[in-house]
Amino acid sequence: MANRKLYRILKKIKQEQPAVRALSDEELSGKTGEFRMRIAQGASADSLLPEAFAVVCEADRRILGMEPYDCQILGGVALHYGYLAEMNTGEGKTLTATLPLYLNALTGKSTILVTANDYLAERDAKEMGPVYEFLGITVRSGVRQEEEGKTHNAWKRQIYNADIVYTTHSTLGFDYLMNNLVSSAEDRFMREFYYVIIDEADMVLMDAATMPLVISGAPRVQSNLYEIADFFVTTLQEDRDYIKEENSVWLTDEGVAYAERYFRINGFYEAENFELNRHVTLALKAHFTMERNKDYVVTEKGEISLLDNSTGRVLPGMKLRGGIHQALETKEKVQVTQENRSVASITYQNLFLLFPRMSGMSGTIADAKRELRKIYKKKVAVIPPHKPLQRVDQKDLFFKTAEQQYEEAVREVLERHETGQPVLVMTSTIADTQLVSHALIEKQVPHSVLNANNAYWEAQIIKEAGQKGIVTVSTGMAGRGTDIRLGDGVAELGGLAVIGIGRMGNIRVERQARGRAGRQGDPGCSQFFVSLEDDAVSAVGEKVLERYVDKDRRISKGHLRRLINGTQKVQEERSAAGRQSTVDYDKVLKRQRTMMYDVRNRLLDGGSLEQQLILQLAWEGVERFLKEHPHPAAGEINRYMLDNLSYRLDNRFLNARHMKKKMLKKKIRFYVETVWKRKTELFSSEEELREYIRLCSLRAIDNAWVEQVDYLQQLQYVVSGLAAAQRNPVFEYHREAYDSFIRMENVIKKDIVRNVFLGQKSYGKAGEMQVLFP
Incomplete structure (x- = not known):
């Protein structure tokens, strides 16, 4: 979306605001009913946008005391139209989201915001909740603990039936998989996907994209x-x-x-x-x-x-x-x-592509716009900040060895700390935070460390990071969700200073680190100290280190800079290739998963196989048996019948070896039809028989699909080694995945027949049919 169009829509919203501001509280909250009626009469959400956004802006002002800035309204417009919006850290993305969430919730379809962690989902739902409630919109947090007296599915259904749901990307993914593993339509708890906003979208859609969500089942x-x-x-x-x-x-x-x-x-x-x-x-x-x-x-x-x-x-x-x-x-x-079997799996890439309307926001997403356009077919809209950026991003300092790099970085921290300026030291690994911490301890500098080992204190540590004299050492800051606010007198000292140690895996992570300083026009600065011994450099190859570090070879500053920056580019290209590879592998599972879930849903919603089809499948199984045993003995035929069709032995096949093939087929067909007739007579009505066939079919599909998902998970690891055998791993995976799907279809057909012919029906206390499967 061109910025001109964004501003044209912003102008329309501003024109609506005076009339909306003149409304009483009752009239303002009553707008929701009016909007819903207009949508029911055929109006589109797009046509309501200017007026609906003006209503939310006024509700935000009255209820929260925070009226969205123009940049936040622009961000909201971009989010509604399905763009990925880049908004600087501290620009108020939480408030921005209230605008498109409200508008899309008016449609009565599922409207979801996913964020980085449970704390943020719970906090945002609680803080923004009063606005929605004032406007007559229900809101729920998807990460709350279950209430006593409610089953898991009933609790989840209550959450997803809300107009707006705040949750995490992992919770949403697992809920989606669980919703497609239920055994009855009544147990389903999710509505059909419609609109989603992804907070920290680049982290979710890119950095976490290669780790699929997997639900494990029975142990192998x-x-x-x-x-x-x-x-x-x-x-x-x-x-x-x-x-x-x-x-x-x-x-x-x-x-x-x-x-x-x-x-x-x-x-x-x-x-x-x-x-x-x-x-x-x-x-x-x-x-x-x-x-x-x-x-x-x-x-x-x-x-x-x-x-x-x-x-x-x-x-x-x-x-x-x-x-x-x-x-x-x-x-x-x-x-x-x-080690457990994988019974269901999906990547974030395919999870969010299930939404007809998907948008997202982040402080650093523009750097990945090409990849996001290629994989997700999404454009990026860069939203200007509310106040001009005052942060000074100083040029990176390059060093040959890690020892020189850390000495200079710690010296910089000490100099700034002595003035009282708060310092945030950013590293890429836990080990690096520990190295910096030890160096600061030796210098007797009090400081806090924020990494995976003490994330419990995260919110408190970040809250204090902008106070005078505070030094904080941290790993990556994406998705922390808490702004670093400057304490009294800190602005006069230059604001927060961000010291980055090490070349990060990509430029977005470094921009996220720099973005912690200079929020909302605050002063601040950033400086990165990088060396040839950074993980991002050594990951590209040890030859660089051997050539320049180990042999103490001289290197010019320009060459040093090109070497280190070049490795980051190689890292980014490799990461992008890895994400593309995940997409290529997952295409197969996506197609198969879509087909299987569609079949399951038809069965859950009351669909069933026709009796004639069951007989046809039974006969296909017999023909496969006869193809594998051209001249079967009586014992072989009876063994097949006992395993697949009936627990009764039959003596009509005693002379099977001496029968002509045509006569043998005729006898077997007649036997199959006789067994089927005896089976159908056990049911009091056609409806009862259809329900029985439905349950038997569902069980066969579920068992086969679990094995297929588990096999494809294992197969991906095996084919990754085929490059050494001069074979294309992705091609081999697709070929074998297709072959295994055909094998699965045959297993499903065979198991449907076994379940139907050999299963035993009974009824539970509530009168529901239950089946004892063979």
């Missing part, structure tokens, strides 16, 4: 291959046996040959070695692509807890999929937890 048999594979990879030599690039690692031809000798097998990539291949791939990833205190921490209880790379927060309860979590536990020599 625990493998003893984790320890064997873990020890094997410790014997490998880089470049000879394996190659590592960013988040990928694979065996070389020599490494594959060594694996075949080590495990005494032929064909490392053959189907019979699938599990061994998978465990070696998992061990490679655990050892060579994941770092302790950067990607995960080991807790005092001896558990592996994942870290959010963009915020440094621990992700409680989150586990990596497909066995990689167990591989990490084996690597760290902690107790290996049970």
Whole structure:
């Protein structure tokens, strides 16, 4: 959307405001009923925008004492039209969201805001709630604890039936998956998706995009291959046996040959070695692509807890999929937890693409506009700040070694601290926060540390970070959600000073760090200290370090700057490629998931298979059996019948081997029809039989789909090693995923027949039908 159009709409809103301001409280709150009536009569939300936004602005002023600035109204307009809005830190995104949320809630369709964590979802719903309630709009927080006396689904239904829901992206994703695992229509609790605003959209849509949400089910048999594979990879030599690039690692031809000798097998990539291949791939990833205190921490209880790379927060309860979590536990020599089957999975990319109307906001989203346009088909609207930015972003200082870098950074902190100016030191990892903390302790500088190890005190630490004389050391600040306000006399000292240590993985993270200073026109400054030994540099390759650091080779300042900045560009390109790869892999699961969920929903809503189709499926199964057994003995036929059609033995097939094929088929067909007739006679009505078939079909689909999801999760890890075998991993994944889907369809057909023919019906206390499945 061109800025000219934004401003034209802003002008219309401003023109509506005098008339709205003249309304009484009763007349103002009554506007909601009027708007809903107009929508019911055919008016579009777009046509109501100027007047509806003016109403919310006035309600914000009267109820909260905060009237949205023009920049916030502009942001609200962009959000309504489905754009990703870049708004500087401290510009009031929470208030901005009230405008499009109210307008879209008027449609009566689901309207959701997702934010970074439970605290922010609960806080924003509580703080903005009085405005919505005044206007007659219901609002709920999706992360509250369940009320006593209500089932989980009943509680969730109450939340999602609200006009506006504030929740987190992970809660929304898991709720979506759970909603599609229910066994009856009455248990569903979500409305159809319509409109969503994503707070910190770049963090959710990009930084967290490659970690899918997975719901685990029944445990699989625990493998003893984790320890064997873990020890094997410790014997490998880089470049000879394996190659590592960013988040990928694979065996070389020599490494594959060594694996075949080590495990005494032929064909490392053959189907019979699938599990061994998978465990070696998992061990490679655990050892060579994941770092302790950067990607995960080991807790005092001896558990592996994942870290959010963009915020440094621990992700409680989150586990990596497909066995990689167990591989990490084996690597760290902690107790290996049970590996469970994946019963449902979705990435954030595909979750938010389910919304017909999706928008988002962030302080740093413009830097990723090309990728966001490519993957999500979304444009970025940059919203100007309410007050001109006064923050001074000083040029980065480049160093050859980490020792020089840290010495200069700590010296800068000390100089500013001595004047009383508050300082926020930003690092990329927990280990770096600890290094800075130790250096400050040696200098006897009191300070607070904010990372995954003490996130409990987060809000208090951030609240104090802008006070005179305060020094705060922190990991990533995205999604912290709390502005750093300047204390008395701090503006005269230059405002908050942000000191960044280390080249971050992408420019957005650095802009997020800088953005903590200079909010709402406050003074402030930022300065980054970077070196050749930063993680972002070494991740691109050790050769740079070997050439310049280890050999003490001289390097010009210009060359140093180009080297370090170049590595960040390479990092960003690799991360973008990884996100694109996730999209490519997930296309298959997305198509299959959509098809399966559609079938499930038709069954949940009362749909059922026709009797003639059940007979047809039964006969198809018989024909497959006869194809596999061209001249079956009586025992083989009876075994098939007992396993699939009837628990009664039949003597009509005693001379099966001597029968002509045509006669045998005729006898079997007649037998199948006889068994089916006996089965249908057990039901008192057509409706009862249809319900029975529906339940049997649903069970067959669910069981097969769980196995398919679990298999595809494992398959993705296995094919990642196929690059060494000169095969395209994504192509191989798509091909095998298609083949496995065909196999799943055959399993579903077979299991529907087994369930229908061999199942036993009964009734619960409430009169509902229950089935004892074979």
